[in-house]
Amino acid sequence: MKLSRRTRIAAAVAGAASFALIAAGCSSSGGGGSTSGPVTLTVTTFGTMGFDKLYAQYEKEHPNITIKATNIDTGDNALTDWQTKQAAGSGLPDVQAVEEGWLSKVMQVSDQFNDLKDYGANDIKSRWVDWKLKQATDKNGRIIGYGTDIGPEGLCYNGKLFAAAGLPSDRESVAKLFGGDNATWDDFFKVGEQYHKATGKAWYDQSGFIWNAMVNQQKEGYYTTDGKLNIENNSDLKTLWSKLAGGAAAGLSSNQTQWDWGKGKAFTDGSFATFVCPGWMLGVVQGQVKAGGGDATTGWDFANVFPGGAANWGGSFLTVPKQSKHPKEAAALAAWLTTAKSQVQTFQAAGTFPSVTAAQSDPGVTGSSDLTKFFNNAPVGQILSERAKGVVAQYKGPDDSVIQSQVFGPSVQQLDSGKANGDQAWSNAMKLLNQLVVNK
Amino acid sequence: MTTTATTREEPPAIPASPASASASRRGRGPRADLTFAQRLSRFDVKASPYFYVAPFFVLFGLVGLFPLVYTFVVSLNNWNLLTGPGDWVGFKNYASELSDPFFWNSLFNTLSIFLLSAIPQLIAAVFIAAILDQNLRAKTFWRMSVLLPYVVTPVAVTLIFSSAFDEKYGLINNMLQAVGLHPVMWKTETFPSHIAIASMVNWRWTGYNALILLAAMQAVPRDIHESAALDGAGSFRRFFSITLPSIRPTMIFVIVTATIGGLQIFTEPKLFNPSSAVPGGPQRQYQTTVLYLWDMAFNRQNFGKASAIAWLLFLLIVIFGVLNFLISRRIASTEARVLRRRTARRLQASRILAASSEEKNV
Numbered sequence: 001m002k003l004s005r006r007t008r009i010a011a012a013v014a015g016a017a018s019f020a021l022i023a024a025g026c027s028s029s030g031g032g033g034s035t036s037g038p039v040t041l042t043v044t045t046f047g048t049m050g051f052d053k054l055y056a057q058y059e060k061e062h063p064n065i066t067i068k069a070t071n072i073d074t075g076d077n078a079l080t081d082w083q084t085k086q087a088a089g090s091g092l093p094d095v096q097a098v099e100e101g102w103l104s105k106v107m108q109v110s111d112q113f114n115d116l117k118d119y120g121a122n123d124i125k126s127r128w129v130d131w132k133l134k135q136a137t138d139k140n141g142r143i144i145g146y147g148t149d150i151g152p153e154g155l156c157y158n159g160k161l162f163a164a165a166g167l168p169s170d171r172e173s174v175a176k177l178f179g180g181d182n183a184t185w186d187d188f189f190k191v192g193e194q195y196h197k198a199t200g201k202a203w204y205d206q207s208g209f210i211w212n213a214m215v216n217q218q219k220e221g222y223y224t225t226d227g228k229l230n231i232e233n234n235s236d237l238k239t240l241w242s243k244l245a246g247g248a249a250a251g252l253s254s255n256q257t258q259w260d261w262g263k264g265k266a267f268t269d270g271s272f273a274t275f276v277c278p279g280w281m282l283g284v285v286q287g288q289v290k291a292g293g294g295d296a297t298t299g300w301d302f303a304n305v306f307p308g309g310a311a312n313w314g315g316s317f318l319t320v321p322k323q324s325k326h327p328k329e330a331a332a333l334a335a336w337l338t339t340a341k342s343q344v345q346t347f348q349a350a351g352t353f354p355s356v357t358a359a360q361s362d363p364g365v366t367g368s369s370d371l372t373k374f375f376n377n378a379p380v381g382q383i384l385s386e387r388a389k390g391v392v393a394q395y396k397g398p399d400d401s402v403i404q405s406q407v408f409g410p411s412v413q414q415l416d417s418g419k420a421n422g423d424q425a426w427s428n429a430m431k432l433l434n435q436l437v438v439n440k
Numbered sequence: 441m442t443t444t445a446t447t448r449e450e451p452p453a454i455p456a457s458p459a460s461a462s463a464s465r466r467g468r469g470p471r472a473d474l475t476f477a478q479r480l481s482r483f484d485v486k487a488s489p490y491f492y493v494a495p496f497f498v499l500f501g502l503v504g505l506f507p508l509v510y511t512f513v514v515s516l517n518n519w520n521l522l523t524g525p526g527d528w529v530g531f532k533n534y535a536s537e538l539s540d541p542f543f544w545n546s547l548f549n550t551l552s553i554f555l556l557s558a559i560p561q562l563i564a565a566v567f568i569a570a571i572l573d574q575n576l577r578a579k580t581f582w583r584m585s586v587l588l589p590y591v592v593t594p595v596a597v598t599l600i601f602s603s604a605f606d607e608k609y610g611l612i613n614n615m616l617q618a619v620g621l622h623p624v625m626w627k628t629e630t631f632p633s634h635i636a637i638a639s640m641v642n643w644r645w646t647g648y649n650a651l652i653l654l655a656a657m658q659a660v661p662r663d664i665h666e667s668a669a670l671d672g673a674g675s676f677r678r679f680f681s682i683t684l685p686s687i688r689p690t691m692i693f694v695i696v697t698a699t700i701g702g703l704q705i706f707t708e709p710k711l712f713n714p715s716s717a718v719p720g721g722p723q724r725q726y727q728t729t730v731l732y733l734w735d736m737a738f739n740r741q742n743f744g745k746a747s748a749i750a751w752l753l754f755l756l757i758v759i760f761g762v763l764n765f766l767i768s769r770r771i772a773s774t775e776a777r778v779l780r781r782r783t784a785r786r787l788q789a790s791r792i793l794a795a796s797s798e799e800k801n802v
Contacts, residue, residue: 074715080738087521087743105741109522208717257627259715262609271608402740405717413722417628435542440742 039329040066042093046078047071048283049097049148049316050350054342058333065329074259075099075314079401085323086112092321094330095337098145100315103135104398110138114320117143119331127340131393132355136317145317146338149352151278152388153213153311156285159376160299161273165198167191171378175305185214185243188307192252195273202254202272205261207244208412209276212404214240216394217311222404223397231403231433238426245422248415255416264292267300277302278313279384282351286374295374302378310390315355347371353384360385399437407432508754515747522741533748543749545724546732547756549634553709553728554702556638557645562694564642565649570679572650573657583654586647598640598711605636605712627713633726640708645701649694656690657683692768699760703753706730729753 045051055067070093072078079102085091086109098106106113115121121143125133128147136145155178159169168177179187192203204210215221215237224230231237247253254272261267267289275285282302289298318334320327336342343354344364351371354360365381372380411429414420420428474482515533518526537543572583589597604611605626613623626636660683668678684691709726710719719735720727727735729749737746 076715076717083521083738083741105522256608257606257713257715258717260606260713262606263603265609406739409717410722413628417625435540436740440740 038064038066039326040068041095041326041330041333043067043069043095043097043333044078044081044093045069045071045097046073046075046099047280048287048350048352049280050283050346050348050352051337053349054337054345058336065333067333075101076401076405079105086321090323092323094320094324094326095334096319096321097148098317098319100135100151100317100393101396101401101404104396104400106144106319107138108398110140110142110144112322113142113144114322114324114327114331115142115144116146116320116331116334119320119328120335121146121331124335127338127356127358129355129357132315135393145319146334147355148316148318148338148343149280149314149346150355150388150391151280151312151314152353152384152391153216153276153278153306153313154383154387155303155305155307156275156277156282156375157301157303158270158273158299159301161199161201161270162195165195165273167195167198169301171301171303171376174301174303178303178305178307180305183305183307183309185240185307189243189247189250189252192247192274193250196251201270203247203252204274204276205254205256205266205272206258206412207248207253207416208258208409210247211240211244211408211412212313213276213306213311214244214308215404216313217308218394219392221394221396222400223395225395227395227397229397229433229437232430241426242422244412245415245425248418249421253416261288262292264288264290264294266292268292268294268298275300276313279347279351279353280314282371282375282380283349286351286371289374296376299376300374301376302380302383304383304386306387310387312388312391312393347381351380353381353388360388402436403433406436511747511750514743515745515751517744519743519747520741521737521743526744529744533744534752537745537748537752542724542727542732543729543752546720546727546729549630549709549720549724549726550703550705550728550730552634553637553641553705553726554699556634557641557705558695558698558702560638561642561646561649562691562698564646565653565694566684566691568646568650569653569657570683572654573683583651586650588647589643590645590648592644594644594707595711597644598708599714601636601640601643602712602714628722628725630725633712633721637705637708637712637726641702641705645698649698652694653687653690656687660686689768692764696761696764699764700757703757703760704730706734710734 043051043055049071051069055069059065059067072081078097079099082092082096082098082102083105125143129150132147132150133143136147137143155174157174162174163169168174175183177191195201195203218236220230222229222231254266256262256266256271264287266272267285269292275281277285285300289295289300318337320330320334324330337346338356340354340356340358340362343356343359344362346352347354347359347365348369348371354362354365359365360381366379366385367381368377369380372378407429410432411420411425414425414428415422514525516530517528518533520526568586572579572586576582605613607613607623607625607627610626612626616623624632626632664682665678668682673681705728709721709728709731712726713721716722718724718727719739720731724732730753733746733749733753736742736749
């Protein structure tokens with residue numbers, strides 16, 4: 001085949017160009033093989049953890065370290081992300097945030113996480129509340145995570161909507177209205193019915209969070225402490241379920257979509273007046289109200305009361321997976337992100353209540369910040385410290401998240417949309433439990 | 441003696457090897473073996489086609505065939521996502537899946553969404569192609585804009601549609617309420633959710649299919665249309681009697697690809713309610729089989745059953761494909777049979793005519 005001169009030149013240029021492109025594309029990015037050279041640490045968090053400004057600070061103090069942070073929107077999606085990468089054997093970051101609800105899954109593969117005792121955990125382990133440290137210790141005594149926040153629950157309410165319904169709207173009176181230290185769920189639903197009669201509007205956004213709060217308050221939740229399922233003949237759970245069903249039947253639930261809330265509009269258009277608020281949820285509420293076009297004047301406030309007594313929802317840990325190529329630097333970063341000073345900063349940014357005892361009494365936590373200004377100058381830190389008294393962490397079994405999302409999730413939705421009454425929804429839940437958990 | 445004399449004086453009658461034949465043909469004198477270059481050239485001619493096709497098959501083997509076989513192996517075990525392989529259970533995973541109501545629910549959802557999307561999509565695509573086939577002004581603009589929905593990433597499309605179909609705050613329910621109708625529960629009832637997801641799929645794929653059918657329509661010779669028009673056929677009559685039958689092979693291709701894609705819908709149902717705890721709706725109203733398979737693998741951590749579901753879906757798609765093939769072959773063979781019979785009859789008629797005219801001449 002005779003090529004003309006022009007074709008030959010064109011072919012040569014094209015060949016050289018494509019070769020250069022391939023060479024450039026295939027060149028490996030600079031690796032951080034040696035620990036003394038520049039190191040890039042990847043961090044994956046979820047929800048609103050408040051670490052963003054801290055990353056910049058750490059990078060300034062440690063010029064050889066660059067932090068690449070990824071934040072996933074919800075805990076469920078973050079769980080999927082962690083599981084997928086854990087199963088695949090690659091892709092996990094150097095520092096991985098782990099939620100309390102995943103701990104039973106994490107503990108199944110706890111040998112895939114670095115024992116932080118090798119990187120100085122023993123020197124700093126006294127900084128945390130002891131039950132938080134115990135949660136992060138596996139059965140062989142390896143400490144695999146540093147605690148970030150805990151989730152003591154208080155009640156967020158909309159002062160303006162309360163006033164419009166004739167209910168007291170300042171924090172102290174609201175706490176007294178619900179029964180103060182002896183607040184019960186019956187009180188909560190009674191006041192709700194009062195509100196509904198006065199305004200015709202719903203009391204809370206959806207029953208799922210109420211159910212979570214009720215379950216978390218129990219000494220033993222879905223599993224007993226020795227790991228056996230605890231639902232079928234659990235009369236306490238059944239009683240709580242009928243209370244919940246009564247509330248939904250009375251129109252107290254606004255049947256919102258969890259974690260969507262109309263992209264925040266439900267928080268600003270008066271669809272509901274109360275909201276279950278563990279410490280980390282305060283940041284979420286603020287974000288949702290802003291997304292829905294509202295601000296501090298929308299009226300959301302935070303009361304020092306919680307029906308049913310002290311309750312904890314969630315809380316996270318920072319772990320260093322064995323997949324990390326820089327475990328020493330990653331463990332140092334995780335330890336730095338969980339010092340008292342850092343935890344005060346994350347609290348001010350996201351409302352995540354510190355698990356480090358020194359931080360809990362720090363004026364930065366008990367004083368004022370952007371968050372407190374948003375919630376009508378509520379002393380958020382003080383309220384959360386008081387709400388944290390008496391919290392005992394519950395044992396979470398291996399299928400806890402499946403039970404919460406896929407067994408009770410559908411049944412709660414049935415209650416909210418009026419498709420089933422309490423008994424029918426409960427028996428549906430039991431059917432799902434057998435299908436998904438017992439006979440898996 | 442004579443033979444040696446012969447070889448010296450003239451080229452051998454029967455060449456000892458093809459090499460020497462070519463050597464002698466070129467008048468190179470005494471026979472020699474093929475040169476390396478010549479052998480290479482021969483090898484090139486015989487073997488190159490296989491080498492050119494090899495990269496695809498190597499890649500397919502790595503990325504397609506190996507995972508297929510490995511998935512089958514995984515499906516025969518109890519395999520936990522995190523803790524790894526367990527005991528060998530043979531076909532127990534298949535048996536338990538075939539008796540699992542959620543599996544059949546997902547198949548029902550998949551087929552329902554598939555039919556709701558494929559049928560309107562293809563009808564619309566055919567009509568759009570017919571319109572684009574006309575002599576419009578700014579033809580290229582219309583043809584490109586029909587393809588635009590296909591270009592947008594499915595995730596972005598799903599998020600926007602999902603927000604429009606939101607039950608409380610979505611655009612569509614707002615419009616329905618503005619006209620005085622009841623809001624439709626797009627995300628918590630089965631049939632409305634199927635319609636919503638099917639509309640997303642249709643929005644994306646109609647333009648693509650329309651362009652493929654347009655290409656087929658443009659291959660129909662214009663003089664058939666002209667002669668039909670001269671005979672008095674209106675445009676609708678021409679469309680149904682000429683255009684549609686001519687594009688039948690392309691229609692079959694489009695139907696087959698739509699089937700294979702429609703049985704594997706995943707992105708749209710997953711992101712329809714992005715924060716739903718149960719993928720596919722709280723009561724699994726729109727959980728398609730691929731979504732069910734993903735849920736089984738990553739939420740319920742049961743890799744063994746998930747692999748069994750994957751293989752069952754694979755077999756289902758193969759069955760659909762084979763059905764499609766048999767139907768289209770029967771259509772083709774019917775045509776061929778009719779054609780053959782007609783030709784045979786005409787041949788018979790002309791032979792009789794020729795024979796009778798011969799008799800006359802004789």
